[in-house]
Amino acid sequence: MEAEKGRWILILAGLIINIALGAIYAYSIIQIPIKRLFETVYSLKTTATEMQLPFIVFLLMFALMMPLMGKYIEKYGPRKIAILGGIVVGMGWFAASFATSPLSLVILYGVIGGIGVGMVYNCPIVTSGRWFPDKHGLAVGLTLLGFGFSAAITGPLMDFLMVTYGVENSLRILGALYAVMIIVCALVLRFPPAGWTPNRWRPPKVTTKTMTVDFMRNEMVRTRTFYGLWICFTIGTLAGLLAIGVAKPVGLEVAKNIGISEKEISAVLTALVIPFACCNGFGRPLFGWIVDKLKPMRAASISFMLIFLASIAIYLYPASLVFYAIVFAILWLNLGGWLAIAPALTATFFGVRDYARNYGLVFTAYGAGAVIGNLLVGQAKDIFGAYIAAFPYVAVLALLGLLVALVTFKPPKKA
Template sequence: MSEQKVFGMKAEQGRWMFVLLGLLMNICLGAVYAFSVFRGPLEKSIEEGGWAISATQSGLPFMVFLATFALFMALAGGLVGKWGPKKAALLGGTLVGVGWILSGFSSNIIWLTIFYGVIAGGGVGIIYGCPIAVSAKWFPDKKGLAVGLTVMGFGLSALVMVPIMTAMINNPAIGALGAFKYLGIVFLAILLLLSLPLRSPKEGWMPAGWSPKKDKSGGSLVDLDRKQMVKTGTFYALWGTYTIGCLAGLMAIGIAKPFGNEILQTAGYDVARMATLLTTMVSLFAIFNGIGRPIFGWLTDKLSPRNTAALSFALILAASALLYLWGASSPVLYFIAFSVLYLNLGGWLAIAPTATATFFGTKHYGKNYGLVFTSYGVGAILGMLLSGMIKDSTDAYLPVFLPVMGLAALGILISVLWLKPVKA
């Protein structure tokens, strides 16, 4: 069963190369998390080289990107099963690169939203699930850890990309639009190159000396297609908990800087010190977003998806309560709480794909996880709406964490009662 060779090595060793490929691919794909560095230059006046647009307008490409990303994950999920991971990744990688390159030729925010938000976002939606599906199939014994490491690059991408993007934008010979072009060329080359080796193991392959154990994985030996999956209560429990997890995490990403300003102003920090401290904190938050994926992936392997999900919501509840009750003027509590929220966003991007493979099998994984992933888009929209509405009505971000506490408690309840294996 284990005689396959991978990259010239025994499959048990060579399969780790697929994790590395996926991690590197996700560093390119996760560049969307650094989009904020483009917003300032685009908002500048025409005389200063910008488009003289509002903050709401400059955020359109990012919002459309996330929505298209989630939509294409659902629509194109079956491509991995039909074409195989390599061909699907080549298509997605091409769209990502072309979308970034065309963005550099945009003459206004509408064209940038189409090129970046729709074309590049759609490409990410197609390619994102390819290395995840490959890792899940090559690691039936360590699904959570392998998937978590694969997607870690997406969370860490901002750390890598922000300095590069900033340097390019600040270079008068390149600028914001030039940065889109050059990065698009680089992403296109890297993604196409890294897509070529992607392949799934032969059907039925298992690592030497390992056999599935129901009590250890928390799952049952089933392979459900999408139609069968949506007839189970487990699917709706997973979709609901994933929505709540993404809502809390993506909301934290969206308000990290303005809420941090709120906290530091209340604590009496001057403007210059605030800017330096917040920049450092947000960079550290990105690390927590990245490492949350392998940590919670490993925990999912060890504790089961249900117990790991409940633990995640307990942490979100504790972090939100800490902020709401005692954090109004405490930079230390702000840093601790937001580190936990970022950690758990990363965590859910490992818990959910691992749970999908564990509960519903890997045979139809691409199509199944594509549907599950729509909760990411819903969570992003609800999180932004919730934080925006509460800020508008109370003139503060702190009250946002009261409903988040309630949602986290609901997440614990759903996890414990309904997030369980499907009976074969």
């Protein structure tokens, strides 16, 4: 009974850890102050693409590191890995305060911070799943809510610190804070004893109706379904991560188009990160429900049509704060959606026997989406003078994703 009650503490700990990890989603809040620091203190003229690179590299390192940590979590336990990763996360944010150029920010913040998040990310997820075989989806979903909602908490905090203490001191405070949050909460992470099951719960019986074909990773990569899922996941995360990376800069563009100064609108744009982050958080359970209730193809279709319509709307109405708020809420929602769609479809199409390695490979699409999306929006700003110029390309990619899903989202057959 003690374990039965105590396991809920692990959900809370995992949620708090994910709030610290998900602070990267508030990057657009700190991007502008850091850009000003480089230009005023270090006399560096920076481009939009250069300022997107730390965000890109952070997410890329996260995506590449995450699947590599599975065997170490099993070998050393989630507590030790999460504590070590928490130290690395804190080091990344703290070290960023010493950056004097976009390149040094890429190394100190992007590489170090991204590696740290990749080390920690799976620790609370795997722990929650082991302790809640009876409520696996709910447990993992609640744990991941912290990542999705993080920007709603960390965004206003970052803005306050930047204004009050300046860029360098703020990054040091944030580094120490995130390290403490992760390390303290990691102390309670542990796997259940061998053979433990929740009170009065029995594993469901496997029947011919519930039996699915399990694909090992080397078998999965031989299927067309895998490549279709990888491409669709890339496009879905591309749109969302692009929107997260430039949420505030695009808002400033829209404000400028209607004659509102940065000073007048800055606080409003920072406040809008809160509902955007809530949409990101709610996207996970919402699209998870859609995948469960409808066919996988329909979930992907809904997502891609929303991305298409949102991208066209912001391009056609670049002088409307209402459209800006709606469009970015939709794009943040869809990022959360694909972080539910992709793992669900990985299990549906390829089974659970080799799920950890299978989804680890599928998750590299998240890194690809971060790179392509943020390079696209950075180049749009540098070439056309406006971030909004990237959105017609996003709309075309959404239609491509819809077509790929239509052709490939079918149960694969073993060779």
